[in-house]
Structure formats: structure tokens, C-alpha cells
Amino acid sequence: MNRRPPRTPRLLAFVLATSALLTTAACSGSDGDGGEQGRADVSASPVAEKSPTASASAKALTAAGAKAALLTEADLEDDWTQVKDAATWRDSLLIGKVKVADFLTGKADAADCQKLLDALYGDDLLGKPTGASALTGFADGGDARLLQQVAAYDQSRLDKSLAWLKTLPVTCDQFTVTGGDAGRRTVQVVETSLPGVGDARQGLRVTLKGETDGSPTTLTLDVAAVRIGPNALTVTGGGLDGLEDDTTEQAVRQGTDRLEDVLTGRTPPAQPGDGY
Numbered sequence: 001m002n003r004r005p006p007r008t009p010r011l012l013a014f015v016l017a018t019s020a021l022l023t024t025a026a027c028s029g030s031d032g033d034g035g036e037q038g039r040a041d042v043s044a045s046p047v048a049e050k051s052p053t054a055s056a057s058a059k060a061l062t063a064a065g066a067k068a069a070l071l072t073e074a075d076l077e078d079d080w081t082q083v084k085d086a087a088t089w090r091d092s093l094l095i096g097k098v099k100v101a102d103f104l105t106g107k108a109d110a111a112d113c114q115k116l117l118d119a120l121y122g123d124d125l126l127g128k129p130t131g132a133s134a135l136t137g138f139a140d141g142g143d144a145r146l147l148q149q150v151a152a153y154d155q156s157r158l159d160k161s162l163a164w165l166k167t168l169p170v171t172c173d174q175f176t177v178t179g180g181d182a183g184r185r186t187v188q189v190v191e192t193s194l195p196g197v198g199d200a201r202q203g204l205r206v207t208l209k210g211e212t213d214g215s216p217t218t219l220t221l222d223v224a225a226v227r228i229g230p231n232a233l234t235v236t237g238g239g240l241d242g243l244e245d246d247t248t249e250q251a252v253r254q255g256t257d258r259l260e261d262v263l264t265g266r267t268p269p270a271q272p273g274d275g276y
Contacts, residue, residue, distance in 0.1 A: 086137025
């Protein structure tokens with residue numbers, strides 16, 4: 001498959017608030033020994049300023065809200081086009097059985113890696129939603145796809161799912177999958193960094209190397225999950241040529257903004273940056 005020509009880099013402007021530490025001291029009239037009163041230390045970060053506000057004042061996610069929080073073509077820019085059949089997307093390279101012999105600890109670690117592949121195939125990386133959910137997908141004109149889901153979960157289970165994702169770059173750093181139409185594949189899982197948005201987040205890159213119709217094939221998937229209270233958004237994108245480096249970051253930023261707007265009773269802007 002021919003590699004797509006490089007795209008024109010996007011220029012994204014992000015306004016970051018600066019942190020401040022304010023200290024006030026009042027004298028009691030004595031010589032100062034033990035006389036400080038009213039000391040107040042306030043430390044803030046861009047994440048602390050936005051995400052806790054959204055989760056603390058969040059409304060319950062409704063079906064209409066979940067749909068409104070989904071990304072649009074304007075959020076992704078470039079040549080991404082929204083599709084109608086995203087819920088039916090399945091990649092046969094993800095179908096197979098994890099080879100237990102690859103793991104020093106055997107079945108336990110193999111089960112985690114099998115769970116990862118099955119979750120990627122079934123679009124339920126964080127488990128089954130317990131409330132409203134919505135899903136959308138985009139194609140870029142080549143083989144790359146981007147899938148996003150917004151949903152409400154049981155928060156304790158959601159926290160456990162995020163904690164589980166965090167262990168995978170160690171547990172499933174490299175393993176083998178057999179069976180299915182794609183035959184033997186080598187899988188690698190590494191952690192990726194995400195913007196500091198939401199209440200918690202985790203990023204992964206999953207690479208599968210095998211053969212399709214006798215030719216070497218590499219499928220690269222970038223995976224991101226962001227929690228806001230008991231709600232979360234997931235982004236899974238990639239293809240045989242992978243994704244542009246900033247595509248996942250942009251989807252995470254814009255997706256989080258849209259979900260926070262919905263949860264705080266605002267209407268997400270038609271264009272990124274509108275109304276701010």
C-alpha cells in the first residue's frame with residue numbers, strides 16, 4: 001500500500017493558564033514569633049482549573065448530550081470525513097488467540113492481552129457503558145480511520161478500567177497472536193502521552209505486524225481514554241499507515257472540551273474556539 005503524502009502541518013493555538021502561588025501574612029502585633037495568621041497558599045494548573053469544575057458541577061449525561069459531545073469534521077480539520085457505518089467497523093487483524101507461552105507469568109498476563117485485543121475489536125475498551133452513549137467515526141480518504149465514543153459508566157468500574165490500561169505497556173509489551181484470517185502476528189503495546197485534560201487519562205499505541213494476502217502488513221492503532229467524573233471519551237485511530245502525530249492529541253483536546261461543555265450545560269461551539 002502506498003504511503004499517503006505528508007499533510008500540511010496544522011497550527012493549533014492553545015491558551016494555557018499560568019500557575020500562581022499567593023501567600024498573605026498578617027502580624028499579630030508581637031515580635032513575629034508564632035505571630036503569622038491567615039496564611040493562604042493557592043496553587044493552580046491548567047488541568048486543575050478546568051476539569052474539576054466540569055466534573056464537580058456535571059449534569060447526568062443524556063443520550064442527546066452524548067451525541068452533542070461527539071467530534072465533528074471541523075474539530076479534526078484536514079481531510080477527515082464523517083462516516084455512517086462506524087459502528088460496524090471491525091479489523092480482522094485483531095482477531096486471534098494470544099500465545100500463552102510468550103509470558104513468564106502465563107495465563108494471567110495472556111488473559112489481559114487477549115482482553116485488550118477483544119476490546120479493541122468490540123469497541124468497548126472501558127467496558128460496557130451503564131448510561132447514555134454515542135459513537136462516531138471518520139475516514140481520511142486513505143486507509144486511516146478514527147473512532148470516538150462518549151459514554152456514562154459506573155465510576156468505580158471506570159477507574160478500574162483506566163488502571164488496567166495503565167498496566168498494559170508492561171504486561172503486554174510484546175506478544176504473539178495466532179489464528180484468524182491474518183495468521184501469526186507480533187503485537188507491541190507502548191504508553192503514549194496525552195494532553196493534561198479531564199480527571200484521568202491513559203494513552204496507548206498498539207502495533208500488530210503480520211501478513212495480509214502474503215504481503216507484510218503493519219496495523220498501528222493509537223488509543224486514548226479520558227475520564228470526567230463517571231463519564232469518559234475514548235478515541236481509537238489508525239490504519240496501515242498509522243496516524244499523523246497530532247491527530248490523536250487534537251481529537252482528545254477537542255473531544256474533552258465538547259464533553260465538558262455538555263456536562264456543564266453549555267452547547268459545544270460549531271467551530272473549535274468559537275465562544276471562548
